[in-house]
Amino acid sequence: MSLSPLPAAPPTAPPITLTGGVVAIGGRPVLRGINLNVESGEFVALMGANGSGKSTLVRALTGLRPLAGGHLELFGTPFDAFDAWHRIGFVPQRVGATSGVPANVWEVVASGRLTHRRLFRPLSRADRAAIDDALEVVGLAHKGHEGVATLSGGQQQRVLIARALAAEPELFFLDEPTAGVDLPNQHALADALAQLKARGATIVLVAHELGPLESLVDRAVVMGDGRVAYDGPPLAHADVHAPHHRSAYDLHADHAPHVASPLEADEETHR
Amino acid sequence: MTPADLFGLPFMQRALIAAVFTGLAAPAVGTYLVQRRLALMGDGLGHVAVTGVALGLLTGASPTWTAVVVAVLGATLIEIIRERGHANGDVALALLFYGGLAGGVLLTGISGESATHLQEYLFGSITTIGISDVVVTMVLAAVVITVGVGLSPQLFAVAQDQEFAKVSGLNVRAYNLLVAVLAAVSVTVAMRTVGLLLVSALMVVPVATSQQVSRSFRTTLLGAMALGTFASLGGLVISAFASFKATVAPGPTIVLLALACFAVTWPIGSLLRHRRRLAAPFPVEAEAPAEHETCEMTHDHEHGPHCGHLAVEHGDHVDYVHDGHRHAVHVDQTGAPHYDEH
Numbered sequence: 266m267s268l269s270p271l272p273a274a275p276p277t278a279p280p281i282t283l284t285g286g287v288v289a290i291g292g293r294p295v296l297r298g299i300n301l302n303v304e305s306g307e308f309v310a311l312m313g314a315n316g317s318g319k320s321t322l323v324r325a326l327t328g329l330r331p332l333a334g335g336h337l338e339l340f341g342t343p344f345d346a347f348d349a350w351h352r353i354g355f356v357p358q359r360v361g362a363t364s365g366v367p368a369n370v371w372e373v374v375a376s377g378r379l380t381h382r383r384l385f386r387p388l389s390r391a392d393r394a395a396i397d398d399a400l401e402v403v404g405l406a407h408k409g410h411e412g413v414a415t416l417s418g419g420q421q422q423r424v425l426i427a428r429a430l431a432a433e434p435e436l437f438f439l440d441e442p443t444a445g446v447d448l449p450n451q452h453a454l455a456d457a458l459a460q461l462k463a464r465g466a467t468i469v470l471v472a473h474e475l476g477p478l479e480s481l482v483d484r485a486v487v488m489g490d491g492r493v494a495y496d497g498p499p500l501a502h503a504d505v506h507a508p509h510h511r512s513a514y515d516l517h518a519d520h521a522p523h524v525a526s527p528l529e530a531d532e533e534t535h536r
Numbered sequence: 537m538t539p540a541d542l543f544g545l546p547f548m549q550r551a552l553i554a555a556v557f558t559g560l561a562a563p564a565v566g567t568y569l570v571q572r573r574l575a576l577m578g579d580g581l582g583h584v585a586v587t588g589v590a591l592g593l594l595t596g597a598s599p600t601w602t603a604v605v606v607a608v609l610g611a612t613l614i615e616i617i618r619e620r621g622h623a624n625g626d627v628a629l630a631l632l633f634y635g636g637l638a639g640g641v642l643l644t645g646i647s648g649e650s651a652t653h654l655q656e657y658l659f660g661s662i663t664t665i666g667i668s669d670v671v672v673t674m675v676l677a678a679v680v681i682t683v684g685v686g687l688s689p690q691l692f693a694v695a696q697d698q699e700f701a702k703v704s705g706l707n708v709r710a711y712n713l714l715v716a717v718l719a720a721v722s723v724t725v726a727m728r729t730v731g732l733l734l735v736s737a738l739m740v741v742p743v744a745t746s747q748q749v750s751r752s753f754r755t756t757l758l759g760a761m762a763l764g765t766f767a768s769l770g771g772l773v774i775s776a777f778a779s780f781k782a783t784v785a786p787g788p789t790i791v792l793l794a795l796a797c798f799a800v801t802w803p804i805g806s807l808l809r810h811r812r813r814l815a816a817p818f819p820v821e822a823e824a825p826a827e828h829e830t831c832e833m834t835h836d837h838e839h840g841p842h843c844g845h846l847a848v849e850h851g852d853h854v855d856y857v858h859d860g861h862r863h864a865v866h867v868d869q870t871g872a873p874h875y876d877e878h
Contacts, residue, residue: 327703350703367750
């Protein structure tokens with residue numbers, strides 16, 4: 266028996282391997298028995314009704330929501346040991362990109378480069394090039410010096426995509442990027458994602474409706490009541506939203522009862 | 537005594553140094569508090585620090601250091617409550633604030649100190665600051681400025697979008713705690729300058745002023761630090777000159793000068809925002825242009841870059857806005873110009 270060198274993760278390790286994933290919110294299991302493998306270069310659409318758990322699944326895959334059970338590997342590394350954050354790009358679900366202090370588009374996109382920067386160091390030339398390139402891909406290169414607050418909702422969504430792009434990641438998570446975005450902006454977004462796909466990026470996208478993104482999707486995963494209800498080639502819109510059977514209670518109900526008192530943790534995060 | 541004599545006095549020189557460092561440090565942290573919509577956090581920490589000062593008076597330890605310790609503890613507690621309490625965090629913060637103030641006043645009474653001694657800390661007493669206090673102020677302020685400016689990419693990202701920062705591999709909890717601790721430290725730094733009850737003004741008002749005219753985070757941060765320095769130096773000098781005629785305390789003068797700066801910039805900012813809104817390009821439909829009416833060129837002038845009407849970008853042309861119309865010049869096949877009603 267000969268000693269082999271340290272077992273490094275094989276270069277072809279799949280971006281996402283989740284087996285038996287369970288997510289509990291407030292002690293109540295919300296996602297159960299999730300098995301999901303995503304291969305390199307795949308464009309996966311996570312679909313399902315409101316409350317089906319599709320956003321929760323993305324939050325579990327990015328570590329924003331801890332797994333109560335199961336095993337998650339990113340690029341072949343168990344999640345607890347994973348630290349190659351520059352390989353991951355995340356576009357959160359949100360209404361806007363503003364905060365209490367004005368910030369311009371370039372600054373918000375520049376914060377996407379943090380995974381490549383060391384503390385107390387200025388931006389390098391490579392950082393600046395990546396930021397300009399990301400703005401170019403989403404078609405906002407001419408808006409760099411405008412305040413984020415002055416952009417439309419669709420443009421703000423594109424800024425958030427550029428921010429994730431600036432890190433030059435291999436695996437993208439997008440949580441409802443098309444929600445509340447007008448059609449021209451949805452097309453701009455689809456163009457940006459098509460460019461990403463052509464570069465070989467792996468994309469996991471949560472969507473209620475695909476719209477102009479439909480032609481890009483390789484695989485659809487449909488969530489229903491916290492389980493994977495369908496996993497396969499993309500579906501027509503009607504199949505996703507007319508499930509074979511509905512559960513007895515309303516799917517829009519809260520996952521966990523809401524508790525409100527000043528010092529008590531309310532485990533349902535605000536979004 | 538002439539003004540030159542006044543600036544030659546050691547106590548005045550110490551006060552000037554303290555004013556510069558406080559003016560730079562307080563807005564450096566205040567910017568992140570405002571960004572996270574926690575503008576009143578400095579106020580709360582100021583109240584908590586009152587207990588710290590009183591503890592110092594009671595035990596005979598340096599009130600500056602006991603205030604730093606208690607304010608940092610308070611900041612940590614506030615951050616824990618905020619992280620775990622979510623929406624109801626502000627109520628929990630209020631509980632802490634009142635506890636801090638009441639505890640401070642009570643302990644001062646027990647220690648047998650007169651209320652005037654506590655008042656030095658409540659409303660500032662920059663001109664009675666000693667050498668050792670100046671050194672402590674300089675060191676603490678330098679730390680706050682170095683971290684606040686040096687780590688600005690990280691602190692900006694965390695304050696802007698916590699979830700994104702977390703998926704970028706940043707330790708969000710540690711950075712949140714860092715901002716809280718920096719805020720606590722700058723509260724104690726500014727304690728001797730403007731006083732614990734007014735400390736938040738120096739952290740927040742320059743930021744509010746700076747963001748009236750700036751569009752980027754960087755200019756807001758640096759502008760706020762410049763304005764903070766101007767206000768604290770200016771306020772000190774004004775009160776020094778005014779005190780030849782009447783009793784003018786430096787702390788309130790500094791805060792009122794900062795507020796005056798805001799009052800001056802607010803109309804400018806308001807005007808800038810109004811003009812930016814008016815000039816925002818009209819959205820372009822992705823589909824074929826909708827049907828629209830035309831209008832003969834019967835105005836007393838032709839619309840153009842110098843006609844005085846607001847010109848707004850609309851796709852590949854410009855619409856002239858007046859009296860509820862959006863007129864775009866259009867030349868039809870015959871070569872006759874008319875206005876499209878867009």
